[in-house]
Amino acid sequence: MRSLRALLPQWRDYRELPRSWRRDVVAGVTVGIVALPLALAFGVSSGAGAESGLITAIIAGVVAAVFGGSNVQVSGPTGAMVVVLGPVIAVHGVGALALVCLLAGLIVLVAGLLRLGAAVSYIPWPVIEGFTLGIAVIIFLQQVPAALGAEPGPSNNAFVAALESVGTVNLADLWWPLIIAVLVAVIMIVSPKAHAALPGSIIAIIVVALGATLLNLPVATIGELPASLPAPTLPAWDSAMVLTLLGPAFTIAALAAIESLLSARVAASISDTGPYDADRELIGQGLASVAAGCFGGMPATGAIARTAVNIRSGARTRLAAIVHTLVLLLVVYVASNVVATIPLAALSGVLMVTSARMISLATVRTILGSTRSDAVVFTLTALVTVSVDLIYAVGVGVLAAAFFTLRRLAKSAxxxxxxxxxxxxxxxxxxxxxxxxxxxxxxxxxxxxxxxxxxxxxxxxxxxxxxxxxxxxxxxxxxxxxxxxxxxxxxxxxxxxxxxxxxxxxxxxxxxxxxxxxxxxxxxxxxxxxxxxxxxxxxxxxxxxxxxx
CATH class of the missing domain: 3.30.750.24 (STAS domain)
Structure with a gap:
């Protein structure tokens, strides 16, 4: 029982609250502003819709904040999850989303109860960075069709689909979406240089949305959003569909666990708010995905970019992540009509810049210049991520790293x-x-x-x-x-x-x-x-x- 209680929320999670609540509230509002365009963009990019991304950021965000193992982790829809979830929705339809979300959440939850959280520590650094680079490339390629005003290609491979969509571009429909995406990217890049506290993505979204509305530009927009959260419902349990979705659910669960634990580990290394509990983090993320699925959302993971913003904004307790979900909830109830006018090309611009920021050229140079084996593991992981599959990429990367390690160990004999x-x-x-x-x-x-x-x-x-x-x-x-x-x-x-x-x-x-x-x-x-x-x-x-x- 003592072991089980350690995996549940505790009063000590908020012991700093009397001293830090003001900073937590400010950090939560800041992260909420940053998370809004990302939640909308990831929802659209996955094929589930903008409302699904917003619901995930709200429901999964608050559940993971309360039950997770990190004091400053911010959870919600992420680019890596979109990369895995997109093909599932394309093949099985949006109707399968709730069930695959429930299955993946239960798998992550069981992994936490079995105390498998320490497994992520066995993933080598070159594998993590190669995986991140591959995800960034996929996210960028996925935004090419919307940025060009074209339909996505039929291929499940992001690179091939991007080439297919370029071949269907209508020059008459190309310019406005491309201008909007480029303008968003420029504003996001320039804003931090003017002032570090400026939320570039929100400023860019507001500028292009106002411009598109006033000029009545012929561009696709997010469209109507619900003005409230839907009532929670359990997905229909179809045994045949469960067997069909079990494979994708394990893939999604593995990705959710890996990304969340890596994000929590990075958060613990750059903040002084205490260590994270890996097993409790898995339980929190599993419950978050289950809850999001019941409300029509997507599987969730810890989001390193939003977590970093949370830490830099002064967050000390879980209140910051909870406030960030309240900010998004306020958008649903107050500004859903305004959000509906945002051009899809603007969200593509946001994700293109986000994907570029995921890549650290200094880190890439460091790994490629370290040892030949690490460079091979990094490159192989990135290539397999882009060309084959994310989870396969992690497996191939770990196996390659293990091979080189064993070879070095054998030579030491x-x-x-x-x-x-x-x-x-x-x-x-x-x-x-x-x-x-x-x-x-x-x-x-x-x-x-x-x-x-x-x-x-x-x-x-x-x-x-x-x-x-x-x-x-x-x-x-x-x-x-x-x-x-x-x-x-x-x-x-x-x-x-x-x-x-x-x-x-x-x-x-x-x-x-x-x-x-x-x-x-x-x-x-x-x-x-x-x-x-x-x-x-x-x-x-x-x-x-x-x-x-």
Whole structure:
């Protein structure tokens, strides 16, 4: 019960509220202004509609703020989720949105209850950055049709669909959407340079919406929005549809978990509001997606851009994220008619600039200039993200990183023949002392076996293992085989210094039992060398005695 209570909202989440509530309110209002155009744009871009994006930002935002594991995380619709959700809606229709939202939310919720939150820490940095770069490219490409006033191409691949849409552009309908998208981008880029506090996206949206309305421009707009939140309803449970959507739901859930935990981890690193609870964050995000689906919204994740704005604006507690949802709720009830006049091309401009800001050229240069393997992992992850699938990209990136890590680890496994301690004794050349260091695991075991077993013209082999840092079952089995092979050739094997952390494994696999005598296991090198020299001396004396007879 104590473990379960730790995953639920607690009073200590708001312990700083008496001192920070003013800053939290200001931060919440600021984030709400920033989140409005993004929520609308992501809703439209996904195919679910602007109202779905707005509902997600409100419902999922407040649920994740209360139940999540971060004090300053802001949740809602994100570009990465749009990239995954768009093809699902295109294939199964908007009617499947509520069900896939519910399924994905339940999967994330179960992952939190199973305490799988720490898994994200195993994703390497080049994979994360390659994934982010790929998402940014996809988001930009997805906005090309609306920015050109064309219909999206039929392909599920963003790059191909963008090319297909360019081929259908009508020059008569091209100019106004393109001018609007470019104007929005320019205003968003210039506004922060005039004053850091200016909300460039909102200013751009207001300017182009007023201009389009006053000039009666022939451009597509968001259209009618509901003037209130819909009543919550559970989606119809169709077993056949559930089986169909289970695969996409797992993909969406995996993405929601990864993005939310990465965002929470970044938030904890750039703020001093305390650490985040990864398992509780998964529970909060799972509940947020379930709740959003019941109101007609989309699956939600933690949003790093809005979270960063929240932190920079002075947020200290969850009140800031809650206030941001209240600001959006006010828009629904007071300004839905105004929002309906926003041109779709303006939202495309917002997302194009947002996608460009997701890419850090300094980070890209750092990774490409670090090591060849990291550069390959980064590039491969980005390419697979754009060309194949987001979740596949993470899997491929992690596997590639694991391959390079194992290769480096295998190379660290050293087998070195050392000189025996002085003074030199007669027949020391009949003794071979090998030092095994680094990692003896499945990737390096065969090389070690071949190196030691190739030794010739010796009577005793001493295996010095005190520098062995990593040993797995394969490595222990190879040691066992090595002892057997040498003993069958008449070579006595002595083992010195098995590290304490490897004793249990070596015993279970049979390394110690493979020795000719239990006294052939030593804790110090001097004792092992003395025993080897006495063994060689006895053998030499025995040979001399036999020759005289």
């Amino acid at each position: 050293g087998v070195h023949r050392e000189e025996l301690p002085l003074p030199v004794h007669p027949a020391d050349e009949r003794i071979a002392l090998f030092r095994l260091d680094g990692a003896l695991f499945f990737g390096a075991a065969e090389r070690v076996l071949a190196r030691v077993n190739s030794i010739q013209d010796v009577s005793v082999v001493i295996l010095r293992l005190s520098k062995l840092q990593v040993l797995d079952a394969t490595g222990a089995q190879v040691l066992t085989e090595l002892v057997h092979m040498l003993e069958r050739r008449g070579v006595t094997v002595l083992i010195k210094g098995i590290p304490p952390e490897h004793i249990a494994l070596a015993t279970r696999v049979g390394v110690i039992a493979s020795l000719r005598h239990h006294k052939h296991l030593f804790t110090d090198l001097e004792g092992a060398v003395d025993h080897a020299r006495s063994h060689v001396r006895r053998s030499r004396d025995a040979d001399a005695s036999a020759s005289t007879r």
